[in-house]
Each structure stands twice: as structure tokens, then as C-alpha cells.
Amino acid sequence: MDNILWHSVFFWAFAVITCGFAVMVVLSDNIVRMAVALIFSLSGAAGLFLLAGADFVGAMQLMIYVGGTLVLLIFGVMLTAQGPFISLKAGSGDWIIAVVMVGLSLAMLLPMAWSVPDWHGPAMGASETKTTKQTALQEEAEADQETVVVEHNVSVTEIGLSLVGVRTDLNQEDQESGQLPEGYLLPFEIVSVHLLVILIGAAYLARAKRPRKPTKYP
Amino acid sequence: MSFYQLIVNAKWESWASTLVYLPEIVLCLTIVILLLLRLPRWGSRISSLGIALVGSVIAFVLSIPFETTAEANPEAATTAQPVSLLQEETSPNPPDIEASSEETKAYKQPGDTIFSGLIVYDGLTIFFRQLLILFVVALLILMGLTGIPDRDSGADVFTLILGATVGFSLMVSSNHLLIAFLGVEMASVPSYVLAGTLKGRRIASEAALKFALYGAGAAGVMLYGMSLMAGALGSAHLPTMAENLAQLTANGVDDRQLVLFLGGLMILVGLAFKLSAFPFHFWCPDVFEGATAEVDAFLSVASKAAAIGLLLRFAIGISGVPGEPIEAPAAVAQATSTEEAKNTFDILAISQTEATSLTFAAQADQEKTKLEEKPVTDPDSSVVPIQDLIVFLIGLMAALTTTFGNLAAYGQTNIKRLMAYSTIAHAGYLMMPVAAAVALLSKDQAGAQEAVASVVVYLIAYFFMNLGVFAIIALLRNRIRSEEIEDYAGIVRESPGLVVCFGILMFSLIGLPPLAGFLGKFWIFAALWEAGLITLLFIGGLNTFFSIFYYLRVLKVMVLSPEPDHRSPAAIPIISWPGLYVAALTVPVAILLVFWEPIRVYSLWAAADLFQ
Amino acid sequence: MFTQPIGVAHYLVVGAILFVCGIVCMTTKRNTIGILMGVELVLSAAILNFVAFSQPAFRVDQEASLGIDGHVFALFAIVLAAAEAAVALAIALNYYNNHSTIDVDRAQDLQG
Numbered sequence: 052m053d054n055i056l057w058h059s060v061f062f063w064a065f066a067v068i069t070c071g072f073a074v075m076v077v078l079s080d081n082i083v084r085m086a087v088a089l090i091f092s093l094s095g096a097a098g099l100f101l102l103a104g105a106d107f108v109g110a111m112q113l114m115i116y117v118g119g120t121l122v123l124l125i126f127g128v129m130l131t132a133q134g135p136f137i138s139l140k141a142g143s144g145d146w147i148i149a150v151v152m153v154g155l156s157l158a159m160l161l162p163m164a165w166s167v168p169d170w171h172g173p174a175m176g177a178s179e180t181k182t183t184k185q186t187a188l189q190e191e192a193e194a195d196q197e198t199v200v201v202e203h204n205v206s207v208t209e210i211g212l213s214l215v216g217v218r219t220d221l222n223q224e225d226q227e228s229g230q231l232p233e234g235y236l237l238p239f240e241i242v243s244v245h246l247l248v249i250l251i252g253a254a255y256l257a258r259a260k261r262p263r264k265p266t267k268y269p
Numbered sequence: 270m271s272f273y274q275l276i277v278n279a280k281w282e283s284w285a286s287t288l289v290y291l292p293e294i295v296l297c298l299t300i301v302i303l304l305l306l307r308l309p310r311w312g313s314r315i316s317s318l319g320i321a322l323v324g325s326v327i328a329f330v331l332s333i334p335f336e337t338t339a340e341a342n343p344e345a346a347t348t349a350q351p352v353s354l355l356q357e358e359t360s361p362n363p364p365d366i367e368a369s370s371e372e373t374k375a376y377k378q379p380g381d382t383i384f385s386g387l388i389v390y391d392g393l394t395i396f397f398r399q400l401l402i403l404f405v406v407a408l409l410i411l412m413g414l415t416g417i418p419d420r421d422s423g424a425d426v427f428t429l430i431l432g433a434t435v436g437f438s439l440m441v442s443s444n445h446l447l448i449a450f451l452g453v454e455m456a457s458v459p460s461y462v463l464a465g466t467l468k469g470r471r472i473a474s475e476a477a478l479k480f481a482l483y484g485a486g487a488a489g490v491m492l493y494g495m496s497l498m499a500g501a502l503g504s505a506h507l508p509t510m511a512e513n514l515a516q517l518t519a520n521g522v523d524d525r526q527l528v529l530f531l532g533g534l535m536i537l538v539g540l541a542f543k544l545s546a547f548p549f550h551f552w553c554p555d556v557f558e559g560a561t562a563e564v565d566a567f568l569s570v571a572s573k574a575a576a577i578g579l580l581l582r583f584a585i586g587i588s589g590v591p592g593e594p595i596e597a598p599a600a601v602a603q604a605t606s607t608e609e610a611k612n613t614f615d616i617l618a619i620s621q622t623e624a625t626s627l628t629f630a631a632q633a634d635q636e637k638t639k640l641e642e643k644p645v646t647d648p649d650s651s652v653v654p655i656q657d658l659i660v661f662l663i664g665l666m667a668a669l670t671t672t673f674g675n676l677a678a679y680g681q682t683n684i685k686r687l688m689a690y691s692t693i694a695h696a697g698y699l700m701m702p703v704a705a706a707v708a709l710l711s712k713d714q715a716g717a718q719e720a721v722a723s724v725v726v727y728l729i730a731y732f733f734m735n736l737g738v739f740a741i742i743a744l745l746r747n748r749i750r751s752e753e754i755e756d757y758a759g760i761v762r763e764s765p766g767l768v769v770c771f772g773i774l775m776f777s778l779i780g781l782p783p784l785a786g787f788l789g790k791f792w793i794f795a796a797l798w799e800a801g802l803i804t805l806l807f808i809g810g811l812n813t814f815f816s817i818f819y820y821l822r823v824l825k826v827m828v829l830s831p832e833p834d835h836r837s838p839a840a841i842p843i844i845s846w847p848g849l850y851v852a853a854l855t856v857p858v859a860i861l862l863v864f865w866e867p868i869r870v871y872s873l874w875a876a877a878d879l880f881q
Numbered sequence: 882m883f884t885q886p887i888g889v890a891h892y893l894v895v896g897a898i899l900f901v902c903g904i905v906c907m908t909t910k911r912n913t914i915g916i917l918m919g920v921e922l923v924l925s926a927a928i929l930n931f932v933a934f935s936q937p938a939f940r941v942d943q944e945a946s947l948g949i950d951g952h953v954f955a956l957f958a959i960v961l962a963a964a965e966a967a968v969a970l971a972i973a974l975n976y977y978n979n980h981s982t983i984d985v986d987r988a989q990d991l992q993g
Contacts, residue, residue, distance in 0.1 A: 055883045062887045066895045073902040073922055082912055089918050092899075096925050099895065100955075102887075103939070105932040108955045112928070115959050120921065120966045127914045127970045131983045145909045152908065156901045163527045164893030167501070169941040172888030205935070205952050213949050216283060216385065233506055235953050236283065237290075237384040238451050241435065242960060244297045245455045248432030249964045251304065252462035253971035255425040256477075447954050454961045458968050465972060474976040481969045482916050482985070486907050488965065489923035492958055493900055496927045500889070500934035503945030505954060513945075 062102055069095035077149075086125050093117050104204040214239040285376055286383035289390050292328040292398055293438055296431045299324025303424045303431075317420075321427035322409050325434075329402045334379060334395050380878040382444055386506060389444040389582075391878030396725055396871075397441035397578045400732060404571050405434050407736055407854075408563065414847050415743045417561050418466060426466055429459040430567065437571055441578030444586070446495045446505040449579060453491065453543065456575060457484045460568060464560040476559020483552045484542065491539025497532030501525045507586040514587060515652050530658075536583065537662060543576035544696045547669035554677075557689035562746060565685060566739035569692040574728050577699045581721065584663060584703055585879060588656045589710045656707050660802075664704040668808045671697030675815040684742055684752050687819065691778060692735070694816065699727060701809060702793045705800035713799070714880045720796035721876035726868060727789030730777070730861060734786055737774045737854035741767060744847045748839045754823055759832035766843025768827050770855040775820045777858045780813050785861035788868075889940050892933030899926035913973045913983040917966060924962045931955040 072092035079085045093116050100109035165171075212219050216234030287294070303320055306312035377383055383390045408430065412418065418426040436455025443449040461484060465477025499505040502513045517525060538549065545553040557565045674694030681687040706720035744767075745760070746752055761768040777786035790813065797806040842848055861868070899922050906919030935951030937943040947954075977983050 056886055059883050059885060059887050062891065063882065066891070069895060070898045070902075073899050076918060076922065077902050077906050077909070082914055085915060085918055089921065092922070093925055096899070096929055099892065099929060100932050103892065103932045103936045105935065105952055105955070108928070108932055108952055108959075111956060111959055112925075115963055116921070116925070120963045123963075123966055123970055124914055124917060124921075127917075127973060130974060131914070131977045149905045149909045153901055153905055156904065157897070159531065160897035160901065161894060163497075163531055164897050165890050166527045167524050167890065169524075169945075170889035170893070170939070171941075172886045172890075173938050173940065205949055209949055210952055210956070213953060218949070233387055233445060233950065234385045235387075235447070237286075237387055238447055238957060241293075241297075241439065241455070242451065242957065244300065244432065244435060245451070245458075246960075246964055247304070248300065248428055248455075248459055249968055251425055251428045252459055253967050255422065255429075256462060256465060256468055256968075256971040256975045447950075447957060450954075451957065451961065454965065458965055461968055461972060465975060468975050469979070471979050474972070474979045477972045478913065478976045478985070481972045482907075482913065485917065485920045485965055485969055486923070489903065489920050489927065492927040493896075493923060493930070496896075496930035496934070496954075499947060499951070499954070500930060503942075503947065505947065505950050 058102065062099070065095045065098035065102065068092070069099060082128050083125075086121065086128060089124075090117055090121055093121065106204060107207045107210055282383075282385065286385075286388075289334075289377045289383055290388075292332040292402060293435050295324060295328040295331060296402075296435050299328075300428050300431050303428050307424060317424040317427055318409060318413050321431065322406065322413075325402055325405045325409065325431070329399065329406060332395065332398045332402055386508075387445045387448050388439070388442045390442065392875040393578065393581070393721070393725075393879060394438075394442040396875035397574065398438050400574060400728060401434055401437050401441075401571055404567075404574075404732060404736065405430060408567055408571075410850065411566070411736070411740050411743065412563050414850055415563060415747055417563055417743070422466070426463065429463050433459040433463070433567075434571065437575035437578075440575045441582070443579065443582055444507050446499055446507070446510075449583070450488075450492060450495060452575075452579070453539065454488060456572065457488065457543070460484075460572060463564045463567065464556050466561055466564055470559075472559040473561075474559075476556045479559075480552055480556045487539050487542035487549065490535050491542075494532045494535025494537075494539065497528050498536060501528040501532060507582070511587050511589065511652075514655065518652060518655060533587075533659075534662075537666075540576060540580050540583070541666060544573060544580065544670075544700065545693050546666045546696055546700065547673050547693075550670065550673070550693050553693055554681075554686045554689040557685050557692070558683055562685060562739045562743035562752070565688065565742075566736050569688070569739070570732055570735050573692065573696055573699065574732075577696075577703070577724060577728070580663070580700065580703055581706070581724065581879075584659050584707050585710065585717075585721075588652050588659055588707055589880075653711055656710055660704045660708045663700055663707070664802060664805050667697045667700035667704060668805055669697075670694070670700065671812045672808065675812045675819075678816070678819045681819075682754055684754050684757070684823065687754070687823065688735075688738060688742070691816075691820075694812065695731060695735075695778075697812075698790065698793060698809060699724060699731075701802075701805055702727075702796045704805065705793075705796040705802055708800040708802060716796070716799045718873060718876045718880055719792075719799065721879060722869070722872035723789070723792035723796045725872035725875050726792050729868065729872075730785035730789040730858070733854050733858045733861075734774050734777050737770065737851060737858065738778070740847075740851055740854060741771050741774075744841055744851070745839060748841065749836055751836075754826055755830075756833065756836060757823065757827050758830035759827070760839050761828045762832065763839045764841045764843075764848075766848055767841050767851060768824075770843075770851045771827065772824050773855050773859055775824055779817050779820050783859070783862055785858040788862055788865070887939060889933045889936075892929060892939070896926040896929040896933070899923070899929065911984050913969075913976070913985060916985070917969055917973075920969075921962065921966070924958060928955045928958050931958070 069092050072088045072095065075088040076085050076092060079088060094113065097109045097112040097117065100106075100112055209219055214235050216236030218234055299321060302324070303317055306315055306317070306320065377390055379395060380391050382388065388394075409427070412426075433456050436452050436457075436459070439448055439452030440456060441452075443452055461477055461481040464480045465473050467473040495505075498510070502510040502517075504510050504513060514529070517523075541547075542549040542552075556568070560568070671694050674690045674692075674697060678687055678690035678694065681690060702720045702723045706717045706724075709717035709720060742752060745757070749756055749760075773784065777784035780786040780790040790809075794806055794809060797803075797809065843852055903919045903922030903924075903926060906922060907916050908919075910916050910919060931947065931951040931954045933939060935947045935949070935955075937946040937948070940946060973983050
């Protein structure tokens with residue numbers, strides 16, 4: 052009782068929220084309930100990101116995913132629902148298939164997730180190969196018994212600079228040993244073109260056809 | 270500090286990368302220009318087709334690799350020789366950049382990676398980029414001839430096509446999982462919209478919906494597979510992943526085997542969806558029927574070419590280890606080989622019902638034993654079990670895809686559905702040499718190069734054949750308002766020239782001797798023979814025989830059946846712009862065999878950089 | 882359970898559950914929006930994996946963690962998922978305009 056890791060407690064709490072609401076998305080027959088459950092599930096996932104030291108990704112998950120994408124989906128629900136609430140009942144045959152699928156895929160994926168001993172958790176003792184930063188954190192953690200979990204947070208500056216092609220998180224020897232580390236300048240630029248194309252495509256489908264002259268097509 | 274760092278780190282590397290990335294940049298600029306031209310009032314008077322055409326032609330010219338000075342990079346001069354040979358054919362004056370060359374600032378040569386290792390710029394990249402951009406030029410001309418899309422939606426549709434093309438070019442040149450995923454998304458999402466180009470029609474919107482839902486699901490599964498793969502190998506950079514994988518296998522550490530297997534399988538699912546390979550082909554006929562013939566041509570040629578390029582990058586990138594040999598005790602490698610082989614066969618035996626696949630499994634087993642009896646001496650033998658697994662998976666999928674596509678094509682009454690199944694079958698043929706290349710990777714590099722070259726040749730032939738057929742379908746649709754095969758009855762008496770072209774294209778799709786399709790198929794079968802994949806060769810040959818009948822059935826209806834009374838006139842004289850367009854696509858199909866030698870040189874050059 | 886530190890494997894288990902939920906959602910739901918929600922769950926599972934693989938403190942072999950690569954991959958996945966959802970929704974609305982339903986079981990004009 053004395054050595055409870057609060058990091059683990061929070062992890063389990065968020066994990067239960069995430070998985071529980073995800074199951075609710077599957078089981079629910081009502082599209083609006085599904086959307087709400089999805090909001091909670093994705094918010095729980097954002098909490099898990101924060102616990103994994105991915106502060107920026109967690110914030111983006113909340114803002115873009117929960118704030119943007121889900122609102123979009125709910126708009127879709129509102130625009131296409133005929134009644135105030137549309138319900139969708141799946142047939143019993145569907146459920147049998149679903150149960151078989153759940154069984155099969157969980158039987159494959161869960162052993163897979165647990166199959167690598169290196170991934171079960173941090174080494175409690177001192178490991179030999181560590182960068183200086185992590186060793187320092189490790190020592191600090193060992194000094195403070197409360198926080199055994201070592202956090203290595205990636206700062207927003209590092210992410211931002213890697214998006215313009217500069218890697219500050221790697222030490223210089225790595226850079227000179229051979230190839231350049233991957234800076235993400237190209238994907239960062241090209242994804243803007245993608246978003247522009249998507250915008251045009253979505254607008255094309257959404258806008259009404261101007262009935263000026265008929266196409267040659269029947 | 271950060272901005273300063275940015276300026277200081279704006280290395281020559283980025284500029285040199287930008288220089289060889291110009292075609293894509295031109296395509297992006299064309300998209301922006303198409304968008305901006307709608308702002309001013311006079312903008313609507315400028316033809317968006319013209320802008321898109323000019324942009325893609327410029328991009329094509331820029332995609333021809335220009336030569337840097339020989340003294341700046343002496344060892345590259347030998348590899349670049351075939352390029353100059355090609356240049357004389359296609360472009361009389363390559364861009365002159367001699368003036369700004371300095372010794373310290375090396376220009377990117379084919380074979381380098383650009384943008385700090387994210388993208389590989391080699392012969393294959395150059396070939397695919399040229400093929401794709403040339404295809405876009407041809408497609409835009411076709412769209413100008415058929416009048417779909419109309420003036421209103423022209424700018425939007427061309428934007429989508431160009432955007433998807435940028436995605437295709439990312440796919441075929443990716444050296445990093447992020448680029449691969451970005452490319453797949455950039456290529457597929459505009460394609461979903463393109464499938465629903467005629468947004469007022471019921472079947473078009475249904476095709477777009479099915480495509481988007483299945484595609485989004487496949488992309489999600491693929492991303493999950495990528496996360497497992499990257500996590501298990503500790504990198505998302507393909508060569509680094511390959512090194513780590515070889516090390517893992519060499520050390521005999523197999524606790525990550527399951528993660529890697531499932532991750533690889535999920536990535537293969539995503540790729541199979543893009544290729545419309547057998548278990549994930551179901552979207553293809555529906556989407557092809559609902560979309561217009563022009564979009565079908567785009568999906569069947571450009572999309573398939575890009576997907577096969579990405580499959581090549583993955584399959585060869587992950588299983589071939591360039592660089593220093595890894596000291597592996599041969600016994601360990603052997604043990605894992607047999608063990609893994611057994612595992613795979615157990616897993617796959619569940620899903621195997623067809624006799625063909627069983628014989629194939631037996632054959633692969635035989636081969637494996639053959640391979641194991643031979644004393645393993647080459648240094649990178651630790652990757653052999655991985656290669657065997659990849660060969661088995663791709664080979665199995667190719668065999669099933671070809672067989673299924675050809676058999677299902679029989680019952681079709683709609684020409685676009687028939688061509689969709691034909692596309693599925695050809696995707697199977699295209700996957701076969703990939704399996705052969707991986708099989709030959711550690712045994713015979715020259716043979717593997719030949720196998721990749723056969724993909725190149727087949728794609729060149731496929732480009733002309735399928736674009737030609739879909740152009741004819743689109744042109745006839747504009748005349749007779751139908752895409753049913755029975756409505757093509759007796760069309761030979763109205764437009765004989767067109768039907769002759771159609772016949773040549775059909776014979777070429779079958780793969781009959783003097784035509785382009787034969788050249789491609791012959792090379793693929795030769796590569797299979799070289800790789801010892803005899804079962805696959807046999808299945809390919811058998812399928813060629815199957816395919817004769819349904820292709821010829823269309824031709825039979827066109828020539829022998831009497832015309833129906835209620836059809837609008839279908840006369841498309843060969844001496845007219847549409848007729849000449851079709852003829853221009855048919856002539857290369859007919860005479861490609863004459864240029865056997867330059868095509869051979871070019872395709873081998875394109876494949877060469879993959880094996881260095 | 883609360884006294885053990887968390888590892889990558891714990892995150893992978895959560896990711897696997899999300900993935901399976903997403904797949905089941907995609908296959909059993911009859912509503913287009915429902916299917917899209919399943920896709921979001923699958924993508925979220927993948928992003929969770931990337932984030933978990935990036936944290937060196939969750940594993941013994943710290944050198945093999947993805948670090949910033951995983952974070953960037955996760956960010957791009959979020960952006961691309963948002964873009965894909967926008968287009969899929971536009972297509973669904975277009976379909977709704979033509980068919981007055983978004984029930985995929987009634988998408989029967991094209992028989993595969």
C-alpha cells in the first residue's frame with residue numbers, strides 16, 4: 052500500500068475510460084449516444100498520451116480530434132438523421148459474426164501486445180546503455196521513491212523544429228556519423244497541399260450544381 | 270535561437286533536394302494557380318484544362334533527369350550513361366545547370382536519398398514519376414475530348430487529379446513509413462471524390478461512398494500495422510528498419526516475431542486494397558461501374574502503378590540489406606527459417622481452400638527445402654526467412670488475384686465491370702515479378718534486377734493498353750449513351766477504325782505475341798522462371814489462356830452481332846481528334862516490340878539503383 | 882496492479898482493444914457515420930501505439946524507442962484522419978442528397 056505508483060493509477064483510470072467507452076460505441080444502437088461515447092473514449096486516449104509524456108500530441112488529440120473531427124461527425128449525424136434520434140439495430144447474425152471476430156482478433160492481438168518482455172515496463176535496475184539525459188532522470192527518479200516512472204517529455208520546440216527539418220533532439224555525433232537524421236520538412240509542406248486539395252474536393256461535392264448547361268453525359 | 274538555427278541549418282541538402290523535386294513542386298503550383306484563377310472575374314475565361322495541361326507538361330519535362338557535370342561526380346558518370354541515351358530520344362535540350370555547380374555542393378544523383386532520407390531518388394522513382402505525369406497529360410487530353418468534367422467542375426476535378434498524382438509520386442519514392450502513409454492518403458482521398466465526379470448521379474455517389482468507407486478502413490488498418498512495425502523495429506526509416514530486422518533475425522531473437530508478422534500483414538492489407546488484390550478487391554467493380562470511364566482509367570493505371578511501386582519499395586526495402594554483412598551463425602538462421610516457415614503455413618492453411626494455393630504451398634515448401642539443403646554462405650542469409658515469407662505472401666496473393674479476376678470477368682455484361690475484373694487480374698500479374706524479385710534478392714542480384722525491370726516494361730505496356738480501352742469506352746459512351754456490352758453490337762460497321770484499335774488493345778491485354786502486352790508478360794514469366802517460382806508461372810500461363818475468351822467475347826459482339834435498331838449513330842471516324850487520340854495510343858502497343866532494345870536498356874537502368 | 886510501473890505492453894493492450902472495437906464497429910454498423918466512427922477508433926489505436934513506442938521510460942531497450950519520430954507520425958496521423966473524415970462526410974452528404982438515406986445496406990444499385 053505504501054508504494055502505490057500514481058502514474059499507474061492514472062493510467063488504469065484512463066485506460067478503463069478509453070476502453071469502456073470504446074465498447075459502448077460498439078454496443079450502442081443510437082448514433083447520438085455513439086458520438087458521445089466516442090468523445091469520451093478519445094478524450095481518455097488523450098489522457099493516455101499525456102501520461103506517456105506526449106504533451107503536444109495529447110493536446111492536439113483533444114483539439115483536432117475531439118474538438119474538430121467529432122464535431123464534424125455530429126454535424127453529419129444532424130444533417131442526415133431523419134427523426135430526432137435514429138436508431139440502428141444490428142441483426143443477430145451480425146452479432147454472431149462480430150463476436151467471432153472479436154474473439155479471433157483479441158486472441159491474436161493481446162498475446163502480441165504481451166509477447167515482448169522488453170516492453171513490459173522500465174528496467175527497475177540501472178541499465179547500461181542510456182543517454183546522459185535519461186541516466187540523469189533515472190538517478191533523480193531513484194532518489195525520489197515516489198516517482199519510479201521516468202518521464203521523458205518531448206518538448207514542443209523539438210517537434211516544431213523537426214517539422215522544419217532541424218533535429219535538436221539528437222546529439223551531434225549521430226548527425227555526423229553518416230546520414231542526416233530525418234527532418235520532416237517535406238511532409239510538413241506537402242501535407243498543406245493535401246489539405247488544400249481535400250478542401251477543394253469536399254467543397255466540390257458539397258456545393259450545388261449550377262444548372263447552366265447539361266453535361267454531355269446522359 | 271530557433272529561427273537562427275533554422276537559417277543556419279537550411280543546408281545545401283534541402284536546396285539540392287528541391288532541385289530534383291521540381292516536378293512535384295510544379296504540380297503543386299499548378300493546383301494553386303487553378304485555385305487563384307477563380308478569384309478575378311476574367312479568370313473564368315481561361316481554360317482550366319489548358320492550365321492543368323501546361324503545368325503537367327512542364328512537370329514532365331522537369332522529370333527527365335538532368336545531368337550534372339561529370340567532374341563533379343565522376344563515379345556517377347557511368348551509371349548516368351543510359352539516361353543520356355534516353356534524353357536524346359525525349360528531350361533535345363536538358364536544363365543547363367552547369368553555371369552554378371560547385372565541388373562542395375554535390376547535386377543529387379539518381380540513387381541518392383533526398384529530403385534527409387525521407388525520399389529516395391533513383392531510377393525507379395524517375396521512371397514512375399515520368400509514367401504518372403505522362404499519364405496525367407494523356408488523361409487530361411482525353412478529358413478535353415470527351416467533355417467530362419464540364420467547364421464548371423473542370424478546375425476542381427483537375428485539382429484532384431494533380432493532387433492525387435503528387436501522392437502517387439510520394440508513394441513510389443518513399444523511404445520512410447510516414448511518407449508512405451502520407452502518399453497513400455494523398456492518393457486515395459482525392460480518388461474517393463473523383464469516383465463521385467458526376468455528383469448528381471445515384472450510382473456515382475454510391476461508388477464514391479463505398480470507395481471512401483472501404484478505403485478509410487484499409488488506411489486505418491495500414492496505419493495500425495505501420496505503428497506495430499515501426500515500434501518493433503525501433504525506426505520508421507525503411508533502410509534502418511531493414512538493418513534492425515536483419516539484426517533481430519541474426520541474433521535469433523524471435524519474441525518480436527508475432528508483432529512483426531501481424532504488422533507486416535496489416536500493411537499488406539492496406540497495399541492489397543490499393544492494388545485491389547484478391548481478398549480486398551470487392552470495391553473495384555462497383556467503383557469502376559459507378560465512376561466515369563475517364564476516372565476508371567486513372568484508377569486502373571495510375572493508382573495501380575503507384576501501388577505496385579510502393580509494394581516494391583516495401584518488399585525489397587525491408588528484406589534486402591545493403592551495406593555491411595551481418596555475422597550470423599548459419600545454424601540459427603536455418604532454425605528460424607524452418608520454424609517461421611512452419612508457423613506461416615499453419616496460419617495460412619486455415620484460409621486456404623483452393624487447390625491452386627495448396628499446390629503453391631507445396632511448391633514453396635519444396636523450394637524451401639531445396640534452399641536449405643544448399644549450404645548458406647552469403648553474408649545476408651539472415652534475411653532469407655523473411656524473404657521467403659514475403660515471397661510466399663505476395664505470390665499467394667498474386668495467384669489468387671489473377672485467377673479470381675479472370676474467372677469473375679466471365680459473367681459481366683457491363684464493359685466497365687469487365688475492365689474492372691481485368692484490372693484485378695493484371696494487378697495479379699504485376700505482383701508476380703515482385704515476388705520473383707524478392708526471391709532472387711539474396712541469390713542473384715542481376716536476376717532480381719531483371720524481375721523489377723519486367724514490372725517497368727509491363728507498366729509501360731499497361732499504360733497504353735488500359736488508357737486506350739477506357740478512352741474508347743468513354744468516346745463510345747458519348748455517342749451511344751451506353752456502357753453495356755450488348756449495345757456495342759455490330760459497331761464495326763459504323764466505325765471500323767475504332768474497332769480495329771479496340772481489337773489490337775484487346776489482343777494486347779491477352780498477351781498475344783507481336784503486341785506490347787506480350788512483351789510485358791514474356792518478361793514477367795521469364796523472371797518467374799529465373800526465380801524458380803514454377804507454380805506461379807504455371808498459374809500465370811493458365812490465366813492467360815482463361816482470359817482469351819472474355820476479351821474476345823466483346824470483340825465478337827462488336828464484329829459479328831447485328832446492330833440493334835434503336836441505337837444512336839456511333840460513327841467515330843479514325844481521322845478525327847478522338848480517332849487520332851485512340852490511334853496514338855494503339856500504335857505504340859502494336860510496335861513496342863520493335864523498340865525492344867532501348868526499352869530493355871531503360872528498364873534495366875530504372876531497376877539498377879534498387880540493388881546497390 | 883497499481884504498484885507496477887506501466888510499460889509499452891500496457892499501452893499496446895489498450896490499443897489492441899480500441900482497434901478491435903473499431904473493426905467491429907466498421908463491420909456491424911449499418912450507418913455511414915457509424916462506420917466512420919469505427920475508423921476513428923482504429924486510427925486512435927494506431928496513434929496510441931506510436932505515442933507508447935516513443936516513450937523510452939516505458940521499456941527496457943530504451944535506445945529502440947521511436948522518440949520524436951513517433952510523435953511526428955502521430956501528429957500527421959491526426960491531421961490526415963481529420964482530412965479523411967471531412968471528405969468522407971462530404972461524400973456521405975452527397976450520397977444522402979441522392980438517396981435520402983445513409984444506410985449502407987440500401988446501397989444496392991451497384992451489385993458487387
